[in-house]
Amino acid sequence: MSGRETGRQPKYQRIAAELREAIDAGRYGAGDRLPGENDLMAEHGVARMTARQALAVLQAEGIAEARKGAGVFVRDFRPIRRRGVERLARAHWSEGRSIWSADIGDRELAVDSVEVAEERAPGPVAAVLEVDEDVNVCVRRRRFVLEGKPVLLSTSYLPADLVAGTPITRADTGPGGTYARLAEIGRGPARFREEVRSRMPSRDEAERLALPPGVPVMLVARTAFDAEGVPVEVNDMVLDASAYVLEYGFEG
Amino acid sequence: MSGRETGRQPKYQRIAAELREAIDAGRYGAGDRLPGENDLMAEHGVARMTARQALAVLQAEGIAEARKGAGVFVRDFRPIRRRGVERLARAHWSEGRSIWSADIGDRELAVDSVEVAEERAPGPVAAVLEVDEDVNVCVRRRRFVLEGKPVLLSTSYLPADLVAGTPITRADTGPGGTYARLAEIGRGPARFREEVRSRMPSRDEAERLALPPGVPVMLVARTAFDAEGVPVEVNDMVLDASAYVLEYGFEG
Numbered sequence: 463m464s465g466r467e468t469g470r471q472p473k474y475q476r477i478a479a480e481l482r483e484a485i486d487a488g489r490y491g492a493g494d495r496l497p498g499e500n501d502l503m504a505e506h507g508v509a510r511m512t513a514r515q516a517l518a519v520l521q522a523e524g525i526a527e528a529r530k531g532a533g534v535f536v537r538d539f540r541p542i543r544r545r546g547v548e549r550l551a552r553a554h555w556s557e558g559r560s561i562w563s564a565d566i567g568d569r570e571l572a573v574d575s576v577e578v579a580e581e582r583a584p585g586p587v588a589a590v591l592e593v594d595e596d597v598n599v600c601v602r603r604r605r606f607v608l609e610g611k612p613v614l615l616s617t618s619y620l621p622a623d624l625v626a627g628t629p630i631t632r633a634d635t636g637p638g639g640t641y642a643r644l645a646e647i648g649r650g651p652a653r654f655r656e657e658v659r660s661r662m663p664s665r666d667e668a669e670r671l672a673l674p675p676g677v678p679v680m681l682v683a684r685t686a687f688d689a690e691g692v693p694v695e696v697n698d699m700v701l702d703a704s705a706y707v708l709e710y711g712f713e714g
Numbered sequence: 715m716s717g718r719e720t721g722r723q724p725k726y727q728r729i730a731a732e733l734r735e736a737i738d739a740g741r742y743g744a745g746d747r748l749p750g751e752n753d754l755m756a757e758h759g760v761a762r763m764t765a766r767q768a769l770a771v772l773q774a775e776g777i778a779e780a781r782k783g784a785g786v787f788v789r790d791f792r793p794i795r796r797r798g799v800e801r802l803a804r805a806h807w808s809e810g811r812s813i814w815s816a817d818i819g820d821r822e823l824a825v826d827s828v829e830v831a832e833e834r835a836p837g838p839v840a841a842v843l844e845v846d847e848d849v850n851v852c853v854r855r856r857r858f859v860l861e862g863k864p865v866l867l868s869t870s871y872l873p874a875d876l877v878a879g880t881p882i883t884r885a886d887t888g889p890g891g892t893y894a895r896l897a898e899i900g901r902g903p904a905r906f907r908e909e910v911r912s913r914m915p916s917r918d919e920a921e922r923l924a925l926p927p928g929v930p931v932m933l934v935a936r937t938a939f940d941a942e943g944v945p946v947e948v949n950d951m952v953l954d955a956s957a958y959v960l961e962y963g964f965e966g
Contacts (some may be wrong), residue, residue, distance in 0.1 A: 523916060567806075657960070657961050658960040660932050662775050663775075680910075701912065703912035708909070710907070712905070712908075714893075714905060
């Protein structure tokens, strides 16, 4: 790839490419300050605007971020590895472990807000859950933070008659969470479908995830089916794309 | 969600939200022209700058795109549904079907460029393929287009000694592609791992995928393992995020 990135590139792009390579090679690590405009002007013999553009390219790509008055720094991309298969394996949640705990090693993913409500489901969710659009469902909204930084907005929809009278309708669902409670009433998830998209965040999403400019979100829509193939939950997730690697494994 | 998006939002955000809802509800379809600045000024009694900001919000989110002199139009999001499981099921490629053909219904995904080379693999790819970093591998670079629009850059790496003397080293690998040829030499993929990320494109990626501003890319790194669990291919894919929904299914 590097061969086709040189050639007749503008100067600021060449400087950006050089900095990008230095970051990839580990010469600048996460949180390190990149050379400033003055450094780049002296080193490459370019005008301030060219140096500024080079740094702007890396910021637009989400590789670097400017901190007011302090310079431009390499963003910390130490992603959460979220495994589709192992993460949701029955062995995990049936032992009372959170479905997230396997993903982050020594770092702690925590819920900093929970809202439980009875509301109409959005049309596509109602269709997947096979409930009427004018019937309320149980909606659980949670925000997850990692080391103080919000990384995930999760909105979970469950048929109201399925979860009535269970701790799923309360903020604290108890050990093992929603899936363990569903298992206790004989409706534990046996199969999952996840649909993954990516786009730029809405302003509301950017605020709630504290996203810097130039960072997209990944959308994961997960449907959980019980052993009979009946959908028991749809979970709409909005992820800080710079915080996550999603991993899936499957047979050929 | 709509409840928390109103409140003390700036006027241009409220107008953007209203247009977004109209698009979601289908009142403006893909390719439709949205109301112009003059329309929004008259309808909402706002200044031109406010109307312009409202339209800019939808463009930044990748929902709409400006066409010079013609106005702002709803982007065509009719995504390719790419299924991790069914798509790669042996039944498909062993019958000589492309792994992509199942995904797009009546639309045709075509390869518009193929480059085959022997090169060093990038460090992480060499590590996954368990080859020395200073040994050449077979590199296959392809670009896929859908209805004339490039949607996918695919770079496939295979151990050179594995594919030597097979059509995999040629531009045209024959019916069923690389995986069918690997199966013929007893090394067909039995298991896959896909790692998914998202970020803003590099300038080079944006050019080769003809991405409008505000559209991120999804990165899919797929590793194919043979029946013995030996890695036979790493495929680094860069996807136009506005063109794809990735679908995965797995057991709980």
